[in-house]
Amino acid sequence: MNKIRYLTSVFLLAMLAACVHDPGQITEVPSEVSPITIEEARAYFERNGAMALTRSGSDNPFPFIPGTSVPDWSEAAPSSSDRLSSVDVPLQAEYSYRVFRKNRDGEFYSVPASVKLIVVRSAVTGREASYLRVCIPDAEYAAIYDGDIGAMTLNCEDRIDYSGLEYYATLDGRPVAVSRYDAGRYTAGVFLYDRSLTLYERARR
Numbered sequence: 001m002n003k004i005r006y007l008t009s010v011f012l013l014a015m016l017a018a019c020v021h022d023p024g025q026i027t028e029v030p031s032e033v034s035p036i037t038i039e040e041a042r043a044y045f046e047r048n049g050a051m052a053l054t055r056s057g058s059d060n061p062f063p064f065i066p067g068t069s070v071p072d073w074s075e076a077a078p079s080s081s082d083r084l085s086s087v088d089v090p091l092q093a094e095y096s097y098r099v100f101r102k103n104r105d106g107e108f109y110s111v112p113a114s115v116k117l118i119v120v121r122s123a124v125t126g127r128e129a130s131y132l133r134v135c136i137p138d139a140e141y142a143a144i145y146d147g148d149i150g151a152m153t154l155n156c157e158d159r160i161d162y163s164g165l166e167y168y169a170t171l172d173g174r175p176v177a178v179s180r181y182d183a184g185r186y187t188a189g190v191f192l193y194d195r196s197l198t199l200y201e202r203a204r205r
Contacts, residue, residue, distance in 0.1 A: 033126045035085035038076045041119035045071065045089075049117075049130040049171045069093040071117050079154035082123065086155040088133070089117040090148075099136050111142040111164075114150025117171075130171055137164035159184040 036044075071089040078087050097113040114135040121128045135150040141163045145152065153159050161184045168177040179189035 033121065033123050035078065035080040035123075036087055036119065036121040036128065038073065038078060038087055040121075041076065041078075041087035041089070042071075042073050044119055044128050045117070045130050069117075077154055079156035080123075081156040084120055084123055084156055086118050086120045088150075088154045089119070090151070091115060091117055097134075101136070101139070103139065109139050111137050111139060112149065114148055116150050118155045120155070131176060132169045132171060132173075134167040134169070135162075135164060136167060137162070159186070 070092045072092055073089060076087050076089045078085065080086065093115065097115065098110045099113045100108050100110050102108055116133045116135075117130065118133045119128065119130045133150065133155055135152075137145070137149050141161075142149065149162075149164075153162060159181045162181050163183055164181060166179045166181065167175070169175050175192055177189065177191045180187050
Protein backbone atom coordinates (compact mmCIF):
# COMPACT_ATOMS: atom_id res chain seq x y z
CA MET A 1 0.00 0.00 0.00
CA ASN A 2 1.30 3.45 -0.93
CA LYS A 3 2.27 5.85 1.80
CA ILE A 4 0.11 8.97 1.91
CA ARG A 5 1.46 12.47 2.39
CA TYR A 6 -0.69 15.43 3.39
CA LEU A 7 0.15 18.94 2.22
CA THR A 8 -1.60 22.30 2.27
CA SER A 9 -2.15 24.50 -0.76
CA VAL A 10 -0.81 27.39 1.34
CA PHE A 11 2.55 25.59 1.34
CA LEU A 12 2.51 25.61 -2.45
CA LEU A 13 2.13 29.38 -2.49
CA ALA A 14 4.94 29.80 0.00
CA MET A 15 7.20 27.82 -2.32
CA LEU A 16 6.80 30.28 -5.16
CA ALA A 17 9.84 32.09 -3.79
CA ALA A 18 11.95 28.95 -4.37
CA CYS A 19 12.20 29.52 -7.96
CA VAL A 20 13.42 26.54 -16.55
CA HIS A 21 10.92 27.08 -19.44
CA ASP A 22 7.17 27.02 -18.88
CA PRO A 23 5.79 23.47 -19.38
CA GLY A 24 2.27 24.59 -20.21
CA GLN A 25 2.52 28.03 -21.79
CA ILE A 26 5.22 28.54 -24.46
CA THR A 27 4.98 31.84 -26.28
CA GLU A 28 7.28 31.48 -29.30
CA VAL A 29 5.77 31.37 -32.79
CA PRO A 30 5.45 27.71 -33.89
CA SER A 31 7.72 26.24 -36.57
CA GLU A 32 8.20 22.82 -38.13
CA VAL A 33 9.24 20.56 -35.27
CA SER A 34 7.74 17.08 -35.12
CA PRO A 35 5.73 16.18 -31.99
CA ILE A 36 7.56 14.08 -29.46
CA THR A 37 6.78 10.35 -29.57
CA ILE A 38 6.54 7.97 -26.64
CA GLU A 39 9.80 6.33 -27.70
CA GLU A 40 11.60 9.68 -27.89
CA ALA A 41 10.17 10.76 -24.53
CA ARG A 42 11.35 7.56 -22.90
CA ALA A 43 14.84 7.91 -24.38
CA TYR A 44 15.07 11.52 -23.17
CA PHE A 45 13.91 10.60 -19.67
CA GLU A 46 16.32 7.67 -19.37
CA ARG A 47 19.21 9.92 -20.45
CA ASN A 48 18.33 12.89 -18.28
CA GLY A 49 15.78 12.24 -15.56
CA ALA A 50 15.76 8.69 -14.26
CA MET A 51 18.11 9.29 -11.33
CA ALA A 52 16.22 12.36 -10.10
CA LEU A 53 12.88 10.57 -10.13
CA THR A 54 14.13 7.64 -8.08
CA ARG A 55 15.47 9.88 -5.32
CA SER A 56 13.74 9.26 -2.00
CA GLY A 57 10.96 11.73 -1.23
CA SER A 58 11.83 11.72 2.47
CA ASP A 59 15.23 13.26 1.67
CA ASN A 60 13.80 16.15 -0.33
CA PRO A 61 12.53 19.49 1.05
CA PHE A 62 10.01 20.00 -1.78
CA PRO A 63 6.50 18.50 -1.95
CA PHE A 64 5.13 15.97 -4.43
CA ILE A 65 8.27 13.89 -4.76
CA PRO A 66 6.73 10.47 -5.37
CA GLY A 67 9.63 8.62 -3.76
CA THR A 68 11.11 5.66 -5.59
CA SER A 69 9.02 5.65 -8.78
CA VAL A 70 8.81 3.61 -11.95
CA PRO A 71 7.22 5.24 -15.01
CA ASP A 72 4.62 2.97 -16.60
CA TRP A 73 5.51 3.48 -20.24
CA SER A 74 2.90 0.95 -21.35
CA GLU A 75 0.27 3.52 -20.30
CA ALA A 76 2.06 6.58 -21.71
CA ALA A 77 -0.02 8.85 -23.94
CA PRO A 78 1.03 11.70 -26.28
CA SER A 79 -0.72 15.01 -26.91
CA SER A 80 0.19 18.18 -28.75
CA SER A 81 -0.81 21.80 -29.30
CA ASP A 82 0.46 24.54 -31.60
CA ARG A 83 3.38 25.36 -29.33
CA LEU A 84 4.11 22.17 -27.41
CA SER A 85 3.99 18.40 -27.61
CA SER A 86 3.98 16.18 -24.57
CA VAL A 87 3.89 12.61 -23.31
CA ASP A 88 2.06 11.91 -20.03
CA VAL A 89 3.32 8.87 -18.11
CA PRO A 90 1.64 7.35 -15.01
CA LEU A 91 3.97 6.59 -12.10
CA GLN A 92 4.11 3.50 -9.94
CA ALA A 93 5.19 5.47 -6.91
CA GLU A 94 6.15 4.99 -3.28
CA TYR A 95 3.84 7.80 -2.15
CA SER A 96 0.36 9.05 -2.92
CA TYR A 97 -0.82 12.49 -1.84
CA ARG A 98 -3.75 14.36 -0.39
CA VAL A 99 -3.75 18.15 -0.23
CA PHE A 100 -5.49 20.25 2.41
CA ARG A 101 -7.27 23.26 0.94
CA LYS A 102 -9.49 25.97 2.42
CA ASN A 103 -12.99 26.78 1.14
CA ARG A 104 -14.74 30.17 1.09
CA ASP A 105 -16.03 29.59 4.62
CA GLY A 106 -12.50 29.10 5.92
CA GLU A 107 -12.96 25.37 6.43
CA PHE A 108 -10.22 22.94 5.46
CA TYR A 109 -10.88 19.91 3.28
CA SER A 110 -8.58 17.37 1.64
CA VAL A 111 -8.52 16.13 -1.94
CA PRO A 112 -6.38 13.53 -3.71
CA ALA A 113 -3.52 14.85 -5.84
CA SER A 114 -2.57 13.06 -9.05
CA VAL A 115 1.16 13.04 -9.91
CA LYS A 116 2.34 12.20 -13.44
CA LEU A 117 5.63 12.36 -15.32
CA ILE A 118 5.48 14.50 -18.45
CA VAL A 119 8.15 14.89 -21.12
CA VAL A 120 7.64 17.94 -23.34
CA ARG A 121 9.10 19.34 -26.56
CA SER A 122 8.86 22.92 -27.80
CA ALA A 123 7.30 23.10 -31.25
CA VAL A 124 9.63 26.01 -32.01
CA THR A 125 13.07 25.06 -30.79
CA GLY A 126 12.74 21.30 -30.39
CA ARG A 127 13.98 21.73 -26.84
CA GLU A 128 12.90 18.95 -24.48
CA ALA A 129 12.37 18.77 -20.73
CA SER A 130 10.70 16.55 -18.15
CA TYR A 131 8.48 17.58 -15.25
CA LEU A 132 6.07 16.34 -12.66
CA ARG A 133 2.48 17.39 -13.42
CA VAL A 134 0.28 17.48 -10.32
CA CYS A 135 -3.51 17.89 -10.55
CA ILE A 136 -5.16 19.20 -7.36
CA PRO A 137 -8.94 19.32 -7.90
CA ASP A 138 -11.48 21.53 -6.17
CA ALA A 139 -13.67 19.69 -3.65
CA GLU A 140 -16.74 19.67 -5.92
CA TYR A 141 -14.80 18.25 -8.85
CA ALA A 142 -13.12 15.59 -6.70
CA ALA A 143 -16.53 14.54 -5.35
CA ILE A 144 -17.94 14.05 -8.85
CA TYR A 145 -14.95 12.31 -10.42
CA ASP A 146 -13.67 9.40 -8.41
CA GLY A 147 -10.34 7.83 -9.27
CA ASP A 148 -7.30 9.29 -11.02
CA ILE A 149 -8.08 12.94 -11.75
CA GLY A 150 -4.86 13.34 -13.71
CA ALA A 151 -5.97 10.72 -16.22
CA MET A 152 -8.98 12.81 -17.28
CA THR A 153 -6.93 15.00 -19.64
CA LEU A 154 -3.45 15.01 -21.09
CA ASN A 155 -1.03 17.88 -20.68
CA CYS A 156 -1.66 19.47 -24.10
CA GLU A 157 -5.39 18.77 -24.24
CA ASP A 158 -8.31 21.02 -23.34
CA ARG A 159 -9.22 20.62 -19.68
CA ILE A 160 -12.90 19.89 -20.51
CA ASP A 161 -14.71 20.63 -17.20
CA TYR A 162 -11.75 20.39 -14.81
CA SER A 163 -11.79 22.76 -11.84
CA GLY A 164 -8.72 23.00 -9.66
CA LEU A 165 -4.99 23.65 -9.71
CA GLU A 166 -2.22 22.22 -11.85
CA TYR A 167 1.25 22.38 -10.36
CA TYR A 168 4.42 21.69 -12.35
CA ALA A 169 7.77 20.80 -10.79
CA THR A 170 11.17 19.57 -11.88
CA LEU A 171 11.86 15.91 -11.18
CA ASP A 172 13.72 16.80 -7.99
CA GLY A 173 10.65 18.72 -6.81
CA ARG A 174 11.52 22.35 -7.52
CA PRO A 175 8.38 24.33 -8.44
CA VAL A 176 8.11 25.63 -12.00
CA ALA A 177 4.52 26.77 -12.63
CA VAL A 178 1.01 26.81 -11.18
CA SER A 179 -2.19 27.12 -13.23
CA ARG A 180 -5.80 27.58 -12.15
CA TYR A 181 -8.79 26.13 -14.06
CA ASP A 182 -12.51 26.71 -13.59
CA ALA A 183 -14.87 24.37 -15.48
CA GLY A 184 -12.11 23.68 -17.99
CA ARG A 185 -11.22 27.35 -18.52
CA TYR A 186 -7.73 28.63 -17.73
CA THR A 187 -8.27 31.53 -15.33
CA ALA A 188 -4.89 32.29 -13.74
CA GLY A 189 -1.34 31.08 -13.52
CA VAL A 190 2.26 31.93 -12.92
CA PHE A 191 5.52 30.70 -14.40
CA LEU A 192 8.03 31.02 -11.60
CA TYR A 193 10.91 32.00 -13.87
CA ASP A 194 9.06 34.87 -15.54
CA ARG A 195 11.54 37.69 -14.96
CA SER A 196 9.05 40.27 -16.23
CA LEU A 197 7.31 39.97 -12.84
CA THR A 198 8.75 40.75 -9.45
CA LEU A 199 9.07 37.96 -6.90
CA TYR A 200 6.17 39.52 -4.98
CA GLU A 201 3.97 39.55 -8.10
CA ARG A 202 4.79 35.91 -8.81
CA ALA A 203 3.89 34.91 -5.26
CA ARG A 204 0.65 36.94 -5.35
CA ARG A 205 -0.48 35.13 -8.48
